[in-house]
Amino acid sequence: MADTSTDITTVACVGAGVIGGGWAAHFLARGYRVRAWDPAPDAEAKLRRIVDGAWPALTELGLADGASRDNLTVLPTLAEAVDGAGFVQESAPEDLDLKRTLLADIDAVTPSDVVIASSTSGFPMTDMATTAANPARLVVGHPFNPPYLIPLVEVVGGEKSERWAVEQASAFYRHVGKSVITMDRELPGFIANRLQEALWREALHMVAEGEATVEQIDTAITDGPGLRWPVHGPCLTFHLAGGEGGMAHMLDHFGPSLEAPWTRLTAPDLTKQLRDDMVAGCESEADGRSIAELVAERDRAVIAVQRAVAESRGRADG
Amino acid sequence: MADTSTDITTVACVGAGVIGGGWAAHFLARGYRVRAWDPAPDAEAKLRRIVDGAWPALTELGLADGASRDNLTVLPTLAEAVDGAGFVQESAPEDLDLKRTLLADIDAVTPSDVVIASSTSGFPMTDMATTAANPARLVVGHPFNPPYLIPLVEVVGGEKSERWAVEQASAFYRHVGKSVITMDRELPGFIANRLQEALWREALHMVAEGEATVEQIDTAITDGPGLRWPVHGPCLTFHLAGGEGGMAHMLDHFGPSLEAPWTRLTAPDLTKQLRDDMVAGCESEADGRSIAELVAERDRAVIAVQRAVAESRGRADG
Numbered sequence: 001m002a003d004t005s006t007d008i009t010t011v012a013c014v015g016a017g018v019i020g021g022g023w024a025a026h027f028l029a030r031g032y033r034v035r036a037w038d039p040a041p042d043a044e045a046k047l048r049r050i051v052d053g054a055w056p057a058l059t060e061l062g063l064a065d066g067a068s069r070d071n072l073t074v075l076p077t078l079a080e081a082v083d084g085a086g087f088v089q090e091s092a093p094e095d096l097d098l099k100r101t102l103l104a105d106i107d108a109v110t111p112s113d114v115v116i117a118s119s120t121s122g123f124p125m126t127d128m129a130t131t132a133a134n135p136a137r138l139v140v141g142h143p144f145n146p147p148y149l150i151p152l153v154e155v156v157g158g159e160k161s162e163r164w165a166v167e168q169a170s171a172f173y174r175h176v177g178k179s180v181i182t183m184d185r186e187l188p189g190f191i192a193n194r195l196q197e198a199l200w201r202e203a204l205h206m207v208a209e210g211e212a213t214v215e216q217i218d219t220a221i222t223d224g225p226g227l228r229w230p231v232h233g234p235c236l237t238f239h240l241a242g243g244e245g246g247m248a249h250m251l252d253h254f255g256p257s258l259e260a261p262w263t264r265l266t267a268p269d270l271t272k273q274l275r276d277d278m279v280a281g282c283e284s285e286a287d288g289r290s291i292a293e294l295v296a297e298r299d300r301a302v303i304a305v306q307r308a309v310a311e312s313r314g315r316a317d318g
Numbered sequence: 319m320a321d322t323s324t325d326i327t328t329v330a331c332v333g334a335g336v337i338g339g340g341w342a343a344h345f346l347a348r349g350y351r352v353r354a355w356d357p358a359p360d361a362e363a364k365l366r367r368i369v370d371g372a373w374p375a376l377t378e379l380g381l382a383d384g385a386s387r388d389n390l391t392v393l394p395t396l397a398e399a400v401d402g403a404g405f406v407q408e409s410a411p412e413d414l415d416l417k418r419t420l421l422a423d424i425d426a427v428t429p430s431d432v433v434i435a436s437s438t439s440g441f442p443m444t445d446m447a448t449t450a451a452n453p454a455r456l457v458v459g460h461p462f463n464p465p466y467l468i469p470l471v472e473v474v475g476g477e478k479s480e481r482w483a484v485e486q487a488s489a490f491y492r493h494v495g496k497s498v499i500t501m502d503r504e505l506p507g508f509i510a511n512r513l514q515e516a517l518w519r520e521a522l523h524m525v526a527e528g529e530a531t532v533e534q535i536d537t538a539i540t541d542g543p544g545l546r547w548p549v550h551g552p553c554l555t556f557h558l559a560g561g562e563g564g565m566a567h568m569l570d571h572f573g574p575s576l577e578a579p580w581t582r583l584t585a586p587d588l589t590k591q592l593r594d595d596m597v598a599g600c601e602s603e604a605d606g607r608s609i610a611e612l613v614a615e616r617d618r619a620v621i622a623v624q625r626a627v628a629e630s631r632g633r634a635d636g
Contacts, residue, residue: 018561046562053610057617094572121572122580144542145559146613149620152542179541181534189580191530192538196552198520198581199513203552207595208586212509214599216499218551220510223497224462224470226547230627233536233544234514234521241463243336244364254412254439262440262507263516265583268526277525281532292371295464299375301630302467308622309548312615 005172008086009033014078014106016043019119020091021050022147024072027089029055029148030176031064033071037081044074054148061149079109087172089141091119099128107132115165115172117141117155122193124186125158135160139169142190143178151179154190195234202263222309231301232294239282240298244291247282251275323490326404327351332396332424334361337437338409339368340465342390345407347373347466348494349382351389355399362392372466379467397427405490407459409437417446425450433483433490435459435473440511442504443476453478457487460508461496469497472508513552520581540627549619550612557600558616562609565600569593 016038242250258267334356447453560568576585
């Protein structure tokens with residue numbers, strides 16, 4: 001099937017809380033018409049507050065030609081919201097039964113060649129698509145809060161999703177400026193939320209046990225590893241922790257720490273295969289950049305990140 | 319005991335790999351004399367490469383009066399390295415037996431009123447101080463790579479460490495520009511590494527099982543949650559995920575996800591106490607800033623972080 005993602009002019013946002021409202025703001029800023037529906041009685045006021053709150057940031061980033069908050073219409077019914085939409089983004093609360101029913105309802109009123117994407121934080125589409133009549137075009141399109149600023153969207157289909165729907169969703173998200181990871185297998189929590197959730201659960205355990213305070217946990221990240229993660233990600237970060245020996249040296253040196261009780265999560269066996277896969281993955285990602293070049297890149301970026309955060313806080317106080 | 323941290327003019331760096339070398343660069347940039355020792359035959363050349371590699375970043379950040387790479391001396395013996403030092407930073411490989419022996423050796427040649435801090439990534443000092451004659455002044459001072467850029471240092475004593483040593487180490491690190499978390503109890507991996515290690519182990523599991531590639535994992539963080547973590551930390555980030563209801567709404571809404579298989583790490587029971595502690599911690603950290611104000615702060619900062627990283631990469635390519 002041809003890529004029709006560039007023909008889309010109207011997006012339906014079903015569910016208009018923090019995530020649905022953030023999506024609406026993003027699509028509006030990219031010049032789309034947005035038709036929204038949410039069953040909550042105060043939904044429209046809340047949605048417009050979210051969009052208004054996002055607009056200064058989106059204006060700062062640069063609006064697309066024709067972008068306007070006037071292109072947002074809140075409709076009284078689901079059927080009216082999806083009418084004329086070339087893409088549907090569902091962002092309902094994280095409740096499996098609710099998602100099943102809602103996706104079946106959206107499916108029933110939406111032409112079968114329109115992709116319906118769910119913002120679910122972690123349910124596999126196979127589990128959500130059980131009651132929809134046309135599951136072929138149902139996919140996960142998982143964003144990060146706020147969807148109008150954080151580029152990542154994870155796209156993955158369920159057992160009954162067809163390849164064209166996964167491809168069209170990925171192409172559409174890329175077209176609207178997103179960084180897309182298209183997964184070829186379902187995994188609860190996808191990729192980023194599995195990583196983030198492991199950290200979050202360790203944090204909750206620590207607070208529950210009185211091992212650290214909320215503030216210590218946040219400072220530990222904002223003033224520590226959090227400064228590196230926008231730059232290189234956890235694997236490439238540790239590639240640099242190995243010094244001139246890179247990931248290979250790092251795993252050979254810190255490998256024994258995997259058996260230490262540094263977190264409640266037990267580690268996998270550091271087999272030769274896993275070691276080699278990590279080393280090869282880092283070398284592929286480094287794409288010819290030496291450790292020294294990556295260190296220089298990281299240093300420039302970490303300084304710039306620190307300054308950016310400090311200046312933003314200064315402006316907040318000022 | 320009076321705070322003598324401002325009287326220190328010379329620091330001994332024992333172990334001169336990536337971490338020890340990074341510490342040396344930081345102390346040099348802050349105007350200290352650094353005396354280094356490392357048993358590796360090529361240690362001095364490697365150390366000077368690390369310092370030279372760090373110097374452009376440190377110059378960009380602004381050197382202290384009198385700061386110079388000429389203030390680095392590499393000594394042939396441990397005893398000579400600690401001679402005249404007002405603070406000792408040990409950064410040997412992460413091996414418990416090695417650390418025990420080395421800390422006892424450092425202890426034997428260093429005046430007993432000088433604090434000796436270990437850069438260990440996760441060993442409690444109680445486990446490392448078993449063979450030292452004067453464990454009172456042995457503390458953990460755990461930095462993050464690179465120590466010359468990432469502000470966080472976690473300070474914690476062992477059972478035999480005395481309070482003055484913990485306080486003096488904390489004061490000294492603050493004096494040299496660090497963000498210090500002083501912990502009042504020992505915990506393997508301290509705080510930041512427990513959080514980081516949980517994420518890292520989940521990543522290793524995913525690669526081991528073929529669930530994600532190294533590159534997908536890094537992109538999931540750099541283009542996703544990694545953009546928020548220098549700004550607000552994991553707790554305050556999720557305070558904003560709850561919309562106008564904050565952490566309370568977030569836990570009430572996403573609480574059930576804690577039972578979902580989103581990571582291999584099982585979650586703690588979300589007791590009323592834990593829920594209330596998380597809510598109170600976020601409110602304390604927010605320090606009067608409304609959700610709307612925090613959202614505006616985050617939005618400004620995330621845009622600035624993205625631009626900073628993009629520009630740093632642009633300079634790397636150019």
